[in-house]
Amino acid sequence: MRQFMQSFLSILPLAIIISLIFFGWWYNSPKQKGKWGEQRVNDILSRLPKEYHVLGDIVLKTKRGTTQIDHIVVSKYGVIAIETKNYRGDIYGDDNRKEWTQLIVTRVTFAKRWWKTYTYVTKKHFYNPVKQSIGHALKIKGLLNAYPHVKIIPIVVFTGEAVLKNIKSNHHVIYEDCLLEVISGYKATYLTDNDVQTILTILNENNIRESVSDREHVKNIQTAVREVNETIKCGVCPKCNGHLVERRGKYGTFYGCSNYPQCRFTVRRKRE
DSSP states (O other): OHHHHHHHHHHHHHHHHHHHHHHHHHHTOHHHHHHHHHHHHHHHHTTSOTTOEEEEEEEEEETTEEEEEEEEEEETTEEEEEEEEEEEEEEEEESSOSEEEEEEEEEEOOGGGTTOOEEEEEEEEEEOHHHHHHHHHHHHHHHTTTOTTOOEEEEEEEEEEEEEEEEEOSSEEEEGGGHHHHHHTOOOOOOOHHHHHHHHHHHHHHOOGGGSOHHHHHHHHHHHHHHHHHHHHTTBOTTTOOBEEEEEETTEEEEEETTTTTOOOEEOSOOO
């Protein structure tokens, strides 16, 4: 027994270190950060009056697979599609960019050189959340053909330590603290109480979250991205099947749809 305890105590520090490393990796994983951001928004939405109905983690079928919507808020004032981003650092972007930029600035001072501070900048890119949220709103609109007059509002909410820098958008790109204020700002009535209940039924009936795992959803997204990229390589607009035409703009050469201004699809990456 004593030998067993000695062996156990000898490996205990190593086990603790490994556990801490694993916990740190799990704690900082994008998936977990995303879930915490969504939970934060869910807590905020729970403070809405009873006339607002909140649906969370909705997965809907699309032509290319599935799309996941973090939250949908339904009331007599319309339908709100919320996309949550739990990021840190400075965020740059606008409506037309395919990708937005995240800059994380880290300043470090070492003990041996306490008088000097080193600055490290990490630059990352992520898919335009406004385009993502608009896509969600359009999908919802497609399900609600019986209510063509209903207002569907896309909102992008940043939680965490993100700082929105030079964001140029015609849509709501906000901090979590502003979410309730933005929602309560819509007061025009579009729906009756019966309409609201019918829409909730439609959304719940089309929600396939229980039959689709996170891994399957990610696989569907990857497949859709590959299909879009292949379409672009062939010189075809993935939105309307028009031709991609080379154009020059303020930021250099890009490809735009020949059906402009009816279709405003653009891509900066050169076709191969």
